[in-house]
Amino acid sequence: MHGLALSLVADGTYAAALSATDPVARQVAETQFTLGDGPGLLAAKVAAPVLASDLASMTDARRWPLFAPQAVEAGARAVYSLPLGTSTVVIGTLDLYRAAAGLPRPDELADAVLASDVATSVLTALDHRPSPDDGVAAWLHETGTGEDEVYHATGMIMAATGTGAAEALALLRARAFREGRTAADVARDMIHRRIEPGSE
Known part of the structure; x- marks a missing residue:
């Protein structure tokens, strides 16, 4: 391995x-x-x-x-x-x-x-109870994974397009696939406004 x-x-x-x-x-x-x-x-x-x-x-x-x-x-x-x-x-x-x-x-x-x-x-x-602030279990929030950026970008796409969470995530994944990148990479660019949500 x-x-x-x-x-x-x-x-x-x-x-x-x-x-x-x-x-x-x-x-x-x-x-x-x-x-x-x-x-x-x-x-x-x-x-x-x-x-x-x-x-x-x-x-x-x-x-x-x-x-x-x-x-x-x-x-x-x-x-x-x-x-x-x-x-x-x-x-x-x-x-x-x-x-x-x-x-x-x-x-x-x-x-x-x-x-x-x-x-x-x-x-x-582990304690899976969500924190009162953001609804995310504290231990998961502390991991600092790229997936929290994906969820942030998904929310941005939802707001820009009026779609639901599943469709917004599908749009993000489709763009990542088309560009040969990971969803986390595309999400990072979206959060930092290098690409605009809704342009999927």
Whole structure:
């Protein structure tokens, strides 16, 4: 394994990339958030590990035609995603990657499952009550992820276009996809007025 990212999932899509060990792992998480597709989201949906052993192969490229080439370009040839939570409630994913194709060794997979169990225990033990000021749990607000910028930009798009939250987020993601960027990058430009909301 070369790196990993820990992400939260809400309503079947990524809600926040909490932590990543390196830029490639963060790019893998942000690409899945931007596209709304990838092994992590499938792992969250089926509540089971998903192993993409060669994202450059036809098999994995057919499973994730948008995600696979971007992950390979970022430096992740294989991605292994494990759900965090239970068989009925998934709260996030642990996404591990490596630069070379192949399946994880049994000991590597056992370590990843142990890490996902520990991450689940930690996340479920945290105080999830929202703060009275902004409705965001304090521990999540302190993570400083790019996803808070995405939600800020989504609100700007809602105000500029009169659309609902889901459609505004879809517009942001579509622009990011068209430009070959992450949703967080586009959101940052929008917040700093380098691009205008409503020009999606």
